[in-house]
Amino acid sequence: MVTASSIIMNRSLIMVFMRMPVQHHIRTRSVPPSCSKDFNREWFITMKRVLLCVLVIALTAPTIQATENVDISVAIYFSSVRRFAEEIEEPLQYSWTHEGATYTITPYIISKREVLEGKLSSYDILVIPGSGRHYLDALNPRWRSAVISFVENGGGYLGICGGANLASMGFQEPLSPNTLLNRSVLKIANVYVNDEQGEEWQYLWRSNWRYGGLPLNVSIPQNDNPIFGGLYGDLRSIRYWGGPGMYDAGKEDARLGPVTPLAIYAEEPMDVAPLHYWKWEGGTAVPARNITTDIRGQYAAIATTYGNGRVVLFGPHPERNTFFDGHVEEFPVRPKLAPFTWFIYNWVSDNASVISYNWWMLRRSVAWLAGYDMPPISEIAAHIEEPAYGLYIYGRKVIPSQHALVIGPLTITGVLVDAEEGGVYIDGELAYEGTGNVEISVHLVPGIHCIKMTAQRGNEAAWGERTIISLG
Template sequence: MMKNYAGKKMVIFLITLLLLLSFNVKSVSYKKEKVRIALYDSISPSVKLIESSLHYSWNAENGKYEMDVKRIDFKDVMNGSLKNYDVLIIGASGRQYFHALIPKWKEEVKEFIENGGGYIGICGGANIASMGYEKPHTFLDFIINIASLHIVDAYINDDQDEEWQYLWKEGGRANIAIKNEIMEGDIFAGMKKRYITYGGGPGLYKINNAKGLAKYVEEPSDIAPLHYWIWAGKWIPYKTIKTDIKGYYSSVETIYGKGKVVIFGGHPEIPPRINGSVDEFFGLSIYGIPRFVYSWVGGEQMNWSYNWWILRRAVAYVCNLPLPPSNELYVYVNPPSDGKIEAYAENAEKVEFYVDGNLFSIDYNPPFKIKYDMKGEHVIKAVAFDRNGGEAWNERIVNIQ
């Protein structure tokens, strides 16, 4: 009897232990948290790349974080909608200089950051966050000085007849690779140098409370020389454009009120082309203006997501979240062809295909693709997974008659 009783007690103990363990496992299961990103809209093509880079989620010890990016504009800032977001990103845009001439617009943005919202500025978005020009010369310099938010204690070296020419003369393919020396900071994941695309952004200087994260160690006009051109029976170059931002900070971080701020003079969203060369020709700029423009050709083209991890980590950083890994991850749904749809992917272990929100197929081997012959309009979504559990996604509306 005693032996049976002891046996029953042991069974009860084991069942109880298993139940306790099962409850414990349930209590530490992953939660999914949305990171609400407000992306200020722009006519610049790079805004689409910022948006694509942030179609991303990653795992951390305490849960899963998913970036939810939405484009906003002037009216969204004016009606107080920033309070619905965790971070504001302003990229390569000029419209914010004029929007910030309205005091309420400027107050809404500064109040959002002061109350704990994150801010990331890229190129023009870095200019407006700064102290502006120490010695303004042109009309636009004075406009930028009036518009500047003064949330980063750094002046900008970004002259109209020098650095800005890499924007004004852009002919649509301007992914000039400029080497950056990484000073410190978790965002760059301990790297010592990195090639980042340059497109006319500022060199930052005279920082006090702010912290320099990276410096330009190459001069854009040495790497990619541009010229002013004149007609003299034929087009001839009459003056070489000279920049002077080598040795200036290319990235800076600071605290404004309760909010974290990170700004970039370069473009982590645009994949650089290393060891390319300049091709100058008469054509249309990216703003539709006929003039002498340039393209950056040859060399080695890096992957689309080559530097996207920098931007993703910056978002997590200003939101006080665990940082995602410093690896590439990207997927793009190509148009249907020959009865199939292929998804181009970078650093993906597998790709899941969804049709109208329903899982359709999983492919573990590149080229990732599905057979497709469905008639009518459908939404095709591809989700790429890396080995760390990170996810990137892209979707396309397909209409086959």
């Protein structure tokens, strides 16, 4: 393919050779003393014509594009629940090719130790997922200073739910239980958060993590940031678990850049999924009052800068799937502990999205934070469903665990989403080739094994990995 840049480059080379003086070219080649000046001049003219022919051929021949490999190193912070970090890791096991460059996101799960030892500089981006434990870690001035310096000096910060709260200016109210968290905030994004313990947080405290969380529509406003480019004016369903609404704080600090709203809450959680405080009357649980929220119209996602670094914050959870209809279901889980009964909720629906429905939000956020071109908006994924973390005995999960422990035969299940090609590898050996739903029965020898699923489509690739400890 002949490109404009190749034409300009090749024409420039021709002009350079056309304009070079004869004497310069004679000096570049050793000529025997017996050769006359006329011979030297004829030799140069001949060589000049040969070079012109070569350059003309190069001008009309296809241009070979060199491929550049770019690695984007992402640190995902793990403080209390490793699963939260791994749910971010999976969407970021991804690569794409754009205009001759292949970009590969390489995620690593890190802990408080790496932050305190000054190792953040080894990464391009830091991700703080949803968790309350981060607030405790950030009470340490060394931890807080390390993260702030990382961003100020050019690192990227991606905060989700609690990670968004942590990056903000905190809570605006002068005195409440929430303001205790203000001692931990990083103040690298010029927004306040609205995330009240008795209101929005109840959608976290009362959630069944597997079936809880509600689908909430956000609107995509027109803006100059490319992360949501192509979706301006649309509504998008995203899973919500009690995260913050954000709004402008208006603080004066030269390091704080302008705030760009990427998504705005188009619905109120209390309207989509009404929850209640309960009381016991005559041995029966009855609603005492409604749980209220007030984040509609506030920012669900923002992009900004701090010093030389970039920041993206999400209130809801793009790493989880969502639903396109359904209803909330409340139920008691400890009825014998009245009046301290704990009610939780499920979202009930048969119309769920694929797991990777919103993963592109994370991938494109990482690309923007690192200063690179956007990957496509796509759902490509290689998702391992089972075995998850727990002890499996003859294919049945009996107890949860921090590791995938297996006794006896095992069925590996998963899904290769939006893939043209896909496969499953066990310890590097191809065990399955295809796309769509995956189900493989295996009996692993005792030891540590690696399962890897891969998916590829066009210029995109995704993969998922899981370590299994087989006990025989």
